[in-house]
Amino acid sequence: MTIDFAHTTTARKNREAKAHRLALAASRQGYTVHELAVIDSTHANERRREQARKAAGIKSRASDETWTLALEHLAAMAFEATSGVTCSQCHAPVRRVPTMGGALVEVDPFAHPHGTVWPRQHNGRVVAVVLAGHDTPPGEDTPLFRQHTKSCAHGLKALERTWKEAPKCRACGEALDAVLAYRSTEYHTHPCCYEE
Ligand SMILES: [Zn+2]
Numbered sequence: 001m002t003i004d005f006a007h008t009t010t011a012r013k014n015r016e017a018k019a020h021r022l023a024l025a026a027s028r029q030g031y032t033v034h035e036l037a038v039i040d041s042t043h044a045n046e047r048r049r050e051q052a053r054k055a056a057g058i059k060s061r062a063s064d065e066t067w068t069l070a071l072e073h074l075a076a077m078a079f080e081a082t083s084g085v086t087c088s089q090c091h092a093p094v095r096r097v098p099t100m101g102g103a104l105v106e107v108d109p110f111a112h113p114h115g116t117v118w119p120r121q122h123n124g125r126v127v128a129v130v131l132a133g134h135d136t137p138p139g140e141d142t143p144l145f146r147q148h149t150k151s152c153a154h155g156l157k158a159l160e161r162t163w164k165e166a167p168k169c170r171a172c173g174e175a176l177d178a179v180l181a182y183r184s185t186e187y188h189t190h191p192c193c194y195e196e
């Protein structure tokens, strides 16, 4: 009889623990589930997953199976953080915070190192202060959130982002399909472009 070591109870518990640590690290870095996706992954997604893995202090590589589990954890954390509120465009979880003027700002579920939205207590309620480049940030311990438009997976901005992150064709320099480029090491030139 052969034992499938990867699927014993101990292995499952280890994977569960590892997935939880990955999800925590990813949330601390402010990543969304979409930015780390394993299905239809890209090199950019992989780079972000690697960053989260290092931040989690995990030395060994995390398998796609472990990451899939980690993203389930992250999705549950995002759902909880946003009480189930989602973006009407991409359906990702978002926090909707009113500004002083009464407009609503949508931000990603977790604080982000490059966040510009400061949910601030004001007269007993939370008000979003959108910081401009010249504004002084409120201090290192204050969590800032990224505007959801920066990570929204819908629309022209998202396409532009994917284009910027995509590897470029060796012949023409234009973007390759990011998902195909991740799947195959042989796809580095458009089929209709010729390498010199
Ligand atoms: Zn969205």
Ligand SMILES: [Zn+2]
Pocket (backbone or CB within 6 Å): 169, 170, 171, 172, 173, 174, 189, 190, 193
């Ligand atoms: Zn090309």
